[in-house]
Amino acid sequence: MNESAAVAVPTERVRDLFHGVRLTPTQRRIAHCLVQHATAVSYLSAAEVAELAGVSQPSVTRFAMALGHDGYPALRRRLRELTTGSTGGGSSDDGNELQQAVRAEMANLDRLAGELADRGRIAEAGRLLAVSRPLPVLGLRAAAPLAAYFAYFAAKVHPDVRVLDDGGSLLTDRLEQAAAAGASALLAFVLPRYPRETFDALREARAAGLTVVAITDSPVSPAADHATLVLPAAVGTGLVFDLHTAPMALAMVVLQAICDAAPADTQARLEAFESSAARRQLFLG
Template identity: 85%
Template sequence: MNEGGTVGASADRVLDLFQGVRLTPTQRRIAHSLVQHAAAAAYLSAAEVAELAGVSQPSVTRFAVALGHDGYPALRRRLRELTGTGGAGEPSGGGNELQRAVGTEVANLERLAGELADTDRIAAVGKLLAASRPLPVLGLRAAAPLAAYFAFFAAKVHPDVRVLDDGGSLLADRLEQAAAAGATALLAFVLPRYPRETLDALAEARAAGLTVVAITDSPVSPATEHAEVVLPAAVGTDLVFDLHTAPMTLAMVVLSAICDAAPAETQRRLEAFESSAARRQLFLG
């Protein structure tokens, strides 16, 4: 299994089941398992769902009741209605498998566009992160390149961006050091398969007094247990390794919001960089 494997083509319909419902951590684990296995979820028994989520079978029944159903059989019927039958959850449309993978990414971006309708929320995230000096950015394993990509550009407009892309015992030290230096928030990229160290780091960040903003693949990902702000962007799973098109796009949206939160400083720092680049002849064009 690659460092991914999560939201399929029918996951958005399954996610609709959980909108507006306050779930316990155990129930979020069940919800996440149903999203991960959206194509097959409608045909799994309560015992199979419990095994997938690592919970007890009665927990699955209580989860179904929390969603407003009489029990798990009723929830399973609802899942079948949402996902359809015969190839449920498979991407629609023609073309070869490579074209369908790209088509899925287009759908993921369209879903992200819908999530961004609330511009006030993104603006608030930008202000929160812009005000954090320093700004720690966490991304381990598969998420490390996204953290580095974000930080490369963020460093042009923010005076102190600290990339946290290595796990181990030093990670907690670096979080505490960032908080001691004045950090008030952490931007975390939390992507499948959700390294245990990442979730431990989020807990450490909150213990250090940092407000956690998580860019993750699903509203019911494990990051929701530790983050005050969750920004979902689906991950593509149609190829051998995951596609992070939507999370990368969301990262740049967040960076734009940071720029908008401090326009004068952003302009000053960008102009200073351009002057430096010209003096050093960094670019050919």
């Protein structure tokens, strides 16, 4: 085994400790620090790890407990087992941590594609959302850009899309106003770290008689307790902040289902938009 491959083995073993574990951004900084210093980290104190990662020492302790250990000493013992064991059987073919994160997103998309083999639930979501006039779209904090992205395109085929991306008491007002105006369903983007206000809004939506369709990161997401229909798409956790590639793709799949549920209306609205865009010379090409 050459030197680079030998170094890659402990790196991969340390990285495997975090696979599938939901970590906060601070904890991910610690995880990246452990991966980057994989060959030496098992000999570092909690204070030294904290200094390397740029976090507090208590954060390192909480990180160890998030991984299921009693404290940092137990995690350090586990790291020593992983990094001083046999160096056989490893491979560096998957590249560095940045490449790993992108490849993990490819796996998330592949998993989503497999789940779409059964189109029934997506078609049901499309029917529920297509007939809701207006159509409220909820996305708070990290989910707000996805709600805006979906709504931008949905407005081309739906007459009244209302983005709900601010929390507080006004959010309940806007939900009630949408229901009073005739809304029958709500599309909610519910992504980690699951803002408390999101679930308050989902409860209010149900109380107002709205059917909740939730795009979230897992079938067992907390959103499942509040939604009529849950559409899961995994969130990438390989970098300090989440990657939302699969949820964004799923959002466009749901929009396609809305178009399929009302093809005549969709075509008429698209043609009207193209005519308006040409008249106003909106685009260069």
